[in-house]
Amino acid sequence: xxxxxxxxxxxxxxxxxxxxxxxxxxxxxxxxxxxxxxxxxxxxxxxxxxxxxxxxxxxxxxxxxxxxxxxxxxxxxxxxxxxxxxxxxxxxxxxxxxxxxxxxxxxxxxxxxxxxxxxxxxxxxxxxxxxxxxxxxxxxxxxxxxx
Amino acid sequence: xxxxxxxxxxxxxxxxxxxxxxxxxxxxxxxxxxxxxxxxxxxxxxxxxxxxxxxxxxxxxxxxxxxxxxxxxxxxxxxxxxxxxxxxxxxxxxxxxxxxxxxxxxxxxxxxxxxxxxxxxxxxxxxxxxxxxxxxxxxxxxxxxxx
DNA sequence: TTAAAATACTTGCATGTACAAGCAACAAAA
DNA sequence: TTTTGTTGCTTGTACATGCAAGTATTTTAA
Numbered sequence: 001x002x003x004x005x006x007x008x009x010x011x012x013x014x015x016x017x018x019x020x021x022x023x024x025x026x027x028x029x030x031x032x033x034x035x036x037x038x039x040x041x042x043x044x045x046x047x048x049x050x051x052x053x054x055x056x057x058x059x060x061x062x063x064x065x066x067x068x069x070x071x072x073x074x075x076x077x078x079x080x081x082x083x084x085x086x087x088x089x090x091x092x093x094x095x096x097x098x099x100x101x102x103x104x105x106x107x108x109x110x111x112x113x114x115x116x117x118x119x120x121x122x123x124x125x126x127x128x129x130x131x132x133x134x135x136x137x138x139x140x141x142x143x144x145x146x147x
Numbered sequence: 148x149x150x151x152x153x154x155x156x157x158x159x160x161x162x163x164x165x166x167x168x169x170x171x172x173x174x175x176x177x178x179x180x181x182x183x184x185x186x187x188x189x190x191x192x193x194x195x196x197x198x199x200x201x202x203x204x205x206x207x208x209x210x211x212x213x214x215x216x217x218x219x220x221x222x223x224x225x226x227x228x229x230x231x232x233x234x235x236x237x238x239x240x241x242x243x244x245x246x247x248x249x250x251x252x253x254x255x256x257x258x259x260x261x262x263x264x265x266x267x268x269x270x271x272x273x274x275x276x277x278x279x280x281x282x283x284x285x286x287x288x289x290x291x292x293x294x
Numbered sequence: 295t296t297a298a299a300a301t302a303c304t305t306g307c308a309t310g311t312a313c314a315a316g317c318a319a320c321a322a323a324a
Numbered sequence: 325t326t327t328t329g330t331t332g333c334t335t336g337t338a339c340a341t342g343c344a345a346g347t348a349t350t351t352t353a354a
Binding site: 024037039064065067068071072088089090 | 339340341342343344347348349350
């Protein structure tokens, strides 16, 4: 019975997906204290690091499509955490005061998440894995753009 | 500019997600020849290996929730690839003839997918990574159930 | 200077997935 | 034997995400 799962999961596609789903769940659990889903939290964090980013650069940073970023920003705007400033075809996204004030909680959630998975998976392992996956994602992305 | 992405992606959560999304995209591209999205193809493959599985065991194998499996099976049933047999509260899922006949294409798609990512990421790397991620997923899953 | 192409963002729509709640069947206890 | 709990599956609903197409602006070329 277990062997079926084994043989099935000898596919990178599935291991990666399953892992990602579990981590997503964990992320959402930890980010619950922020009242936001994980992606929204991360978006606030990036803005915390560098204000006034435009959607496309956010999309690049977070490895999401621009349309997804639009959706994230919209929702954060509705909640009053960010504000958009458009000039011509360009748009910049800024934290509002409320957004700024919310940063500490988000950071806390982030570090909780970090601690939780490093505790389970090991700090060394996690670091290596993060690097490997980041690198691999870049490799795949390049292929994608060249096709 | 790149450093923001770097620092951001020093989070396992995001590397894993980004990687998984890219692989999903790749999977869908390869499974396009089957007329199905990747998960549906994999479901047919598991049934090919062992007929008459019940939804919950499929869910376990594919690391999905039962409700998701219901949805997958429903759709495959509508397309005529599988059929359900219920006895009491238990259900078994079988391949139809059409489903059986479709297996080779699905297998082809699977091996194409395998070849494509191993070519890009290396066979050794992929194998290791698959194992690591599978193992890690199991670790996380155990924690999840114990909480 | 006007027409064409490229860019930046947004919207319509589709999809895979999960959670929570429901329902039906079975098991255990009274 | 009735009641109570448990299990297995399905439905309602919600959501993150992507693709394709749309709109508006800027750049390039004629």
